Amino acid sequence: MSIERKFQIAAYMLFIAVIFAAPVFGDEFWLNRISKYLVYGMLGVAIALTWGYAGILNLGQGLFFGLGAYMLAMSLKLSSLTSLQQGSDRPVPDFMLWNAEPGAPTELCCINKGSFLWLPFQSQSVGLVLGIVLPVVIAGALGMLVFRKRISGVFVSIITLALVLLVRLVMVDAQPVTNGFNGLTDLGWLTIGGIEFDPYSRATYYLCAACLSLTLIGARLIVETRAGMILQAIRDDHVRARYLGFDVSLYQVFFFVISAGIAGVAGMLYVVVAEFASPTFMDLSFSVTMVVWAAVGGRSSLLGACIGAILINMIEAEVSETEALVEAWKAIIGLIFVLVVLFMPRGLGGVAHDVLRWFVRRRKLGKAFPALPQQSEAL
Amino acid sequence: MSAIALTIDGLSVDFGGFRAVNNVSITVFDGELRVLLGANGAGKTTLMDLVSGKTHSTQGKVFVYDTDITNWPEHRIARAGIGRKFQIPSVFRDLTVRQNLQVANCRNPSVLANLRFGFSRAEASRVDDVLALTGLEAEHGMMAAYLSHGQTQWLELGMLIVQDPKVVLLDEPTAGMTQAETRKTAQIINNLKGRHTILVVEHDMGFVREIAERITVLHLGEVLAEGSVEDIERNPKVREAYLGSKGIS
Ligand SMILES: Nc1ncnc2c1ncn2[C@@H]1O[C@H](COP(=O)(O)OP(=O)(O)O)[C@@H](O)[C@H]1O
Ligand SMILES: [Mg+2]
Numbered sequence: 001m002s003i004e005r006k007f008q009i010a011a012y013m014l015f016i017a018v019i020f021a022a023p024v025f026g027d028e029f030w031l032n033r034i035s036k037y038l039v040y041g042m043l044g045v046a047i048a049l050t051w052g053y054a055g056i057l058n059l060g061q062g063l064f065f066g067l068g069a070y071m072l073a074m075s076l077k078l079s080s081l082t083s084l085q086q087g088s089d090r091p092v093p094d095f096m097l098w099n100a101e102p103g104a105p106t107e108l109c110c111i112n113k114g115s116f117l118w119l120p121f122q123s124q125s126v127g128l129v130l131g132i133v134l135p136v137v138i139a140g141a142l143g144m145l146v147f148r149k150r151i152s153g154v155f156v157s158i159i160t161l162a163l164v165l166l167v168r169l170v171m172v173d174a175q176p177v178t179n180g181f182n183g184l185t186d187l188g189w190l191t192i193g194g195i196e197f198d199p200y201s202r203a204t205y206y207l208c209a210a211c212l213s214l215t216l217i218g219a220r221l222i223v224e225t226r227a228g229m230i231l232q233a234i235r236d237d238h239v240r241a242r243y244l245g246f247d248v249s250l251y252q253v254f255f256f257v258i259s260a261g262i263a264g265v266a267g268m269l270y271v272v273v274a275e276f277a278s279p280t281f282m283d284l285s286f287s288v289t290m291v292v293w294a295a296v297g298g299r300s301s302l303l304g305a306c307i308g309a310i311l312i313n314m315i316e317a318e319v320s321e322t323e324a325l326v327e328a329w330k331a332i333i334g335l336i337f338v339l340v341v342l343f344m345p346r347g348l349g350g351v352a353h354d355v356l357r358w359f360v361r362r363r364k365l366g367k368a369f370p371a372l373p374q375q376s377e378a379l
Numbered sequence: 380m381s382a383i384a385l386t387i388d389g390l391s392v393d394f395g396g397f398r399a400v401n402n403v404s405i406t407v408f409d410g411e412l413r414v415l416l417g418a419n420g421a422g423k424t425t426l427m428d429l430v431s432g433k434t435h436s437t438q439g440k441v442f443v444y445d446t447d448i449t450n451w452p453e454h455r456i457a458r459a460g461i462g463r464k465f466q467i468p469s470v471f472r473d474l475t476v477r478q479n480l481q482v483a484n485c486r487n488p489s490v491l492a493n494l495r496f497g498f499s500r501a502e503a504s505r506v507d508d509v510l511a512l513t514g515l516e517a518e519h520g521m522m523a524a525y526l527s528h529g530q531t532q533w534l535e536l537g538m539l540i541v542q543d544p545k546v547v548l549l550d551e552p553t554a555g556m557t558q559a560e561t562r563k564t565a566q567i568i569n570n571l572k573g574r575h576t577i578l579v580v581e582h583d584m585g586f587v588r589e590i591a592e593r594i595t596v597l598h599l600g601e602v603l604a605e606g607s608v609e610d611i612e613r614n615p616k617v618r619e620a621y622l623g624s625k626g627i628s
Pocket of ligand 2 (some may be wrong): 424425466555
């Protein structure tokens, strides 16, 4: 095993150890905040997977995040106390009553035209399953359409961007079913196998940490497979790959779907931690922000993109403590992005890689000339 | 007579009224090395585009052995046994030289079949053999982007060898090469001879003499002549149309 390889594995292990040790260092509010950042870290990984490894810049990743979030939020909404107190035996979301036609029955089936869509969500498992299945199915369908037609580069970005805006519009417009701009608030807690995930508990934090760790390891393993290597080959030259017999679009769809699945899970976790789902998840700015995290962290480094997401958010939280800097933050992050693109296009991950190589080369030199005293001392 | 590996039958393509390839028929036998000669713009690259599926023909048919591959999608033509080297060398720039060859070494093209790690000993030794054959052993861990022009060409040739297609299309494999590089390329191609059926576009007559058995001359999208090196060099139509201006070098 090469030194670089060992270092990589060590970096992953160290990162995972740190996030699992973090609860020792802060109170529950801090923990809740860090949980959110871990979720953002998952988004960083999802972006790096498609952007860095497949060359597909998805400017609408918020779509998959938002769909995952809404699916679970619907289930959690129905398990909230308020939904149970609307005067029916079975839960009904409060916002549906506020806008109900006079005389409409207080039942999910028929309080308004679309409310029946909520019926399956009385089971939390349905929300949990759909939170990953729906993003995956939509990504699959979209991918088939886009990649089969050999659309690539900036056009994919534009299509994904347009789609997230479209879905956002629909979500806001379907107010009776989605509560429009206000999103879904006042949610119950996720309960799996008797464990209640109080958003301020360590259990919830560990859930996020575990999901992020699994995502990182899983994504890393999958890009290490032959399929991952072929995907990178396709990124470099899809024509060449085609002439080697690979059905390029299938590889692109496959990894696009995985990325969407990760974003869907991230969306669900965010709902558990933040206790709301909102159409802002599908704002263009959020999807672009994810790309900035990945760019700063290093789009071709899964761990780098993940750390980029977490670091930027930690810095942002620090900065927003200072009144004067709150307004300036957008400008600061924009500036960081421009500087990174100009001066370190491979981001923090790329810098770490270069530094490591430099050390490795020095060590090799040291080994090659062991007789030179200054050099061995320097090591 | 041995089997026919590649049949091009009355192939034409129409680019909005302009016939870049017009009613071309060529048969190449199993294990043969055929050189495609012709001035710039004669339609040699376009013919390869038609055979390999990059461009759709408007008329005619292409067969690999008995399989009709006319206008199939590129990856299916590749799987049917046609490999191609481009005029502008194309390799996977951000992968290492070894990885480039490994990608070509994934015989099963499906995604799920490739969800596994590493390569068997036989597969690895195949890659090593090709590294040796193309003289890229020292560069095996280097990013393909950092190879010289000649090395990039050899890497692409190496990928073809690993891919092991029945029919190999080579579009100007020595373009832009020094004499020494050209000689080495001829060696590599001669090494392929017999094991693969090869159709190669080439300008360098010295190189052609070194590798060719039969030559097909293309002129203005049509087949002008076909024969041995001597036949072609003596053919008055060829001299007039193509060689006359420059003479055979
Ligand atoms: N896609 C295309 N559309 C229009 N004309 C084309 C196209 N591709 C090639 N041609 C024309 O076809 C002719 C043959 O080109 P090409 O096959 O590249 O020649 P060669 O490889 O023999 O030098 C040229 O005149 C070229 O301009
Ligand atoms: Mg050409």
